[in-house]
Amino acid sequence: xxxxxxxxxxALADGTGFPDTLSVSAPDIHIIGTREIxxxxxxxxxVYESTQIQLRLKGRVLCICGECxxxxxxxxxxxxxxxxxxxxxxxxxx
Amino acid sequence: MSSxxxxxxxxxxxxxxxxxxxxxxxxxxxxxxxxxxxxxRTEEGEISFLLLEKEYKILMSILDKTDIKVYxxxxxxxxxxxxxxxxxGGLVFGLxxxxxxxxxxxxxxWDIKVVSTTDTPHNVIxxxxxxxxxxxxxxxxxxDFENLCIDYVDKYTDFSxxxxxxxxxxxxxxxxxxxxxxxxxxxxxxxIASYGGIIEDYSVYEGRSQVETxxxxxxxxxxxxxxxxNKDGDFRLCRAKGExxxxxxxxxxxxxxxxxxxxIYTGRCFEEKRIRxxxxxxxxxxxxxxxxxxxTSLEEVASAVLFEEIELPLSLEKxxxxxxxxxxxVYSEEEAKAAAEALMKxxxxxELPNAELISVETSExxxxxxxxLTLNIKCRxxxxxxxxxxxx
Numbered sequence: 001x002x003x004x005x006x007x008x009x010x011a012l013a014d015g016t017g018f019p020d021t022l023s024v025s026a027p028d029i030h031i032i033g034t035r036e037i038x039x040x041x042x043x044x045x046x047v048y049e050s051t052q053i054q055l056r057l058k059g060r061v062l063c064i065c066g067e068c069x070x071x072x073x074x075x076x077x078x079x080x081x082x083x084x085x086x087x088x089x090x091x092x093x094x
Numbered sequence: 095m096s097s098x099x100x101x102x103x104x105x106x107x108x109x110x111x112x113x114x115x116x117x118x119x120x121x122x123x124x125x126x127x128x129x130x131x132x133x134x135r136t137e138e139g140e141i142s143f144l145l146l147e148k149e150y151k152i153l154m155s156i157l158d159k160t161d162i163k164v165y166x167x168x169x170x171x172x173x174x175x176x177x178x179x180x181x182x183g184g185l186v187f188g189l190x191x192x193x194x195x196x197x198x199x200x201x202x203x204w205d206i207k208v209v210s211t212t213d214t215p216h217n218v219i220x221x222x223x224x225x226x227x228x229x230x231x232x233x234x235x236x237x238d239f240e241n242l243c244i245d246y247v248d249k250y251t252d253f254s255x256x257x258x259x260x261x262x263x264x265x266x267x268x269x270x271x272x273x274x275x276x277x278x279x280x281x282x283x284x285x286i287a288s289y290g291g292i293i294e295d296y297s298v299y300e301g302r303s304q305v306e307t308x309x310x311x312x313x314x315x316x317x318x319x320x321x322x323x324n325k326d327g328d329f330r331l332c333r334a335k336g337e338x339x340x341x342x343x344x345x346x347x348x349x350x351x352x353x354x355x356x357x358i359y360t361g362r363c364f365e366e367k368r369i370r371x372x373x374x375x376x377x378x379x380x381x382x383x384x385x386x387x388x389x390t391s392l393e394e395v396a397s398a399v400l401f402e403e404i405e406l407p408l409s410l411e412k413x414x415x416x417x418x419x420x421x422x423x424v425y426s427e428e429e430a431k432a433a434a435e436a437l438m439k440x441x442x443x444x445e446l447p448n449a450e451l452i453s454v455e456t457s458e459x460x461x462x463x464x465x466x467l468t469l470n471i472k473c474r475x476x477x478x479x480x481x482x483x484x485x486x
Contacts (some may be wrong), residue, residue: 044121
């Protein structure tokens, strides 16, 4: 099985027991029920549709599927998505 | 609401972008740090959002180098209002004059209100203040409110203190009249007889009784003394209190002349109308009031009020004159009798209050010029009346 290389920040977080959110490059994702999700550390929007929003994070892509999805705030790396969220999927990034 | 107000001050636009470039536009704004708000997406995939005017200029300079097209839906805010009216100099001038008038008017007293409860009528207090330089229309910086209060108390000795506080353009006056606390309650006094009669019963709460049941007293006799002997032979003064019930024979007489005069209004009315602004009066309507007539006058003042609360220093004054003539009338005997009975009722309630009537003998006499009604009343009442103890 291929072993994924971890960054120095991830290794430091694991070793010290600090939360991953404090490490430098990890995106911070908050989900409130199934209606709202806010992401810090977003690098760009790949797809913006009412049923699917794809966001580029560091090293991966977050795919949000649902209905009536809208971007509510979007500035300097922070994204807030509102709507009926059915699923979140992480894919290997660009 | 407050953030929308701030945005309105800076000016903002609503922009629309087609579906084809919407994602690119959002990514571009994120990269360049351009903040937007109220992002909406239509079913067709078009996006619209609001952008401050200063951010819009930055965005336009960036989009000039790309093929992304955005469309302005509307513009709101102060910069656009100014731009739309930039050729209307009169508007700005009028606004400047308005603001100047508002600013200058704050240097004058528009209204004076007395907020304390006093026995002295408030208009008397306001007139007193006017004599000291504090009046409606006075220039505020010229009034030293601290010295005003001191001068008022020095000049009008019936007051113990006064305070004039200016809130905006209204001067609120708080005032305290002098009260002799305790002096009335402690003043030594006797109780003497207000009527002559036979003592039936007495109760003395303070002082020394000088009468007993069955005594006959006449008007002015001492009933309860305020001078009380002490055990050591000395004496002390006190405020006599008590009740002395006596049977009194009182004769009350009322005389009603047959002929009398009465004011009859002729129906003619005259009016004078004025506008008052602070202390300035401008008459704008006046009937010619003949000088040789008798008339009563009635003044009405209607002040301008803003929002049902703020009284402006602008009022309409109207003086109405009603002409009357004085005519002679003659009572018939029946009418004179009815008038005499009415007068007698008032006299009894005034001179014999709380009296328990035992018997009343009525006698009537009619002369050439008047009707005389006399009542001989036998009643039971408290005959005490206070009298000061004279100390030399």
